[in-house]
Amino acid sequence: MTAFAYRKSSLHAEGVPLSAIADAVGTPTYVYSAAALTERFREVTEAFAGHPHLICYSVKANSNLAILKLFTALGSGFDIVSGGELARVKQAGGDAGKTVFAGVGKTPDEMAQALSSGIRLFNVESAEELEALDAVGRRAGRRAPFALRVNPDVDARTHRYIATGLKTSKFGVPFEEAVALYAKAKKMKGVQALGLDCHIGSQLTRTAPMRAALTKVADLYVTLKAKGHALEYLDVGGGLGITYSDETPPSPQEYARTVLAAVKPTGATLLLEPGRSLVGNAGVLLTRVLYRKPTETRTFVVVDAGMNDLIRPALYEAHHALQPLVKRRGKDVQVDVVGPVCESTDVLAKGRSLVLPRQGELFAFMSAGAYGMSMASTYNSRPRPAEVLVDGEAWRVVRERERVEDLWRGERA
Numbered sequence: 001m002t003a004f005a006y007r008k009s010s011l012h013a014e015g016v017p018l019s020a021i022a023d024a025v026g027t028p029t030y031v032y033s034a035a036a037l038t039e040r041f042r043e044v045t046e047a048f049a050g051h052p053h054l055i056c057y058s059v060k061a062n063s064n065l066a067i068l069k070l071f072t073a074l075g076s077g078f079d080i081v082s083g084g085e086l087a088r089v090k091q092a093g094g095d096a097g098k099t100v101f102a103g104v105g106k107t108p109d110e111m112a113q114a115l116s117s118g119i120r121l122f123n124v125e126s127a128e129e130l131e132a133l134d135a136v137g138r139r140a141g142r143r144a145p146f147a148l149r150v151n152p153d154v155d156a157r158t159h160r161y162i163a164t165g166l167k168t169s170k171f172g173v174p175f176e177e178a179v180a181l182y183a184k185a186k187k188m189k190g191v192q193a194l195g196l197d198c199h200i201g202s203q204l205t206r207t208a209p210m211r212a213a214l215t216k217v218a219d220l221y222v223t224l225k226a227k228g229h230a231l232e233y234l235d236v237g238g239g240l241g242i243t244y245s246d247e248t249p250p251s252p253q254e255y256a257r258t259v260l261a262a263v264k265p266t267g268a269t270l271l272l273e274p275g276r277s278l279v280g281n282a283g284v285l286l287t288r289v290l291y292r293k294p295t296e297t298r299t300f301v302v303v304d305a306g307m308n309d310l311i312r313p314a315l316y317e318a319h320h321a322l323q324p325l326v327k328r329r330g331k332d333v334q335v336d337v338v339g340p341v342c343e344s345t346d347v348l349a350k351g352r353s354l355v356l357p358r359q360g361e362l363f364a365f366m367s368a369g370a371y372g373m374s375m376a377s378t379y380n381s382r383p384r385p386a387e388v389l390v391d392g393e394a395w396r397v398v399r400e401r402e403r404v405e406d407l408w409r410g411e412r413a
């Protein structure tokens, strides 16, 4: 991925020096590369080209309207987990008919909205949710198309906070209960079984757990077809990992080979739900150094981005590489890069070797395109960052920096 690279000593996004964006828009600011987003989407599409499939970009990874619009233009569908995400997809001109709806806690209102919007598939995560969907379908005089999300009880070998396919997880229905639930659904008037679904976790860097899970699920798909369920879709979820530091996740081609080999016996149309793997490396978070603070035990560098802007290090012990926007020669020192938020976990980069930053110096947290802005909050009453989309030599603000008045919108004193 070359969308973010140094030209001379200045870090660029495509043809634009990132320091020019920071100077114009301020910091903290997320910057995305249209070329990187497009290239990655095409790579995945081409990897699955020989097989009927639909890519449903997982909106929660990065839900900015400009990014949803870009993926819509490339032919993408969407994977959503709330009514709010459905509204975003529609606002961006996306097609509900290419959208699948997952999540353990869909409300009947959200289901009814999605059904009347013509959603492709509900990925149902419990027996009681199936009954609720049936009621919604009957009330609308329609059969809601659904797949059961099954839990294949496979260890995804990722951080425990982003593993979703173990028996102990809240996601999906237990594998062993699926056959009985499809049989039960057949007697319901408000639903129609159209597929089978699984998603075992995120930031997957090995193919073995994918293969194990998909082989089990493909087997179940074949069993269900043999029992007379007219399934069309096998939804293999998302989860393909990216490189943050030294991980070596499968390439899209290797991922496709693994998936296609496992699902071959089904003859199903594949639904893919990539999130992180499409947007993660296509974005960075720009920040400016406020203060250096040498102490007896370590040197802190205080920057103007905090855990409210990028929560992944605090939440998942995640690593984001840190690059100066203008390279400078000097001796490396060990520093902890911390944000302004009043929490001890507000450490964005721990124990990094850097040329001791100067006050005012600009840096980029790399690989921040996924689960960055979409997880940002206003904790400590910090307005959320601006977002910028670069396209070649051009760039534009695709979300204004929040203003302080936005912080109390809807409040009454």
Ligand SMILES: *Cc1c(COP(=O)(O)O)cnc(C)c1O
Pocket (backbone or CB within 6 Å): 058, 060, 061, 079, 081, 102, 103, 199, 201, 202, 203, 237, 238, 239, 240, 273, 274, 275, 276, 277, 370
């Ligand atoms: C979050 C999620 C995804 C996307 O996961 P990535 O790791 O970002 O690819 C896909 N499907 C479901 C059901 C999800 O919850």
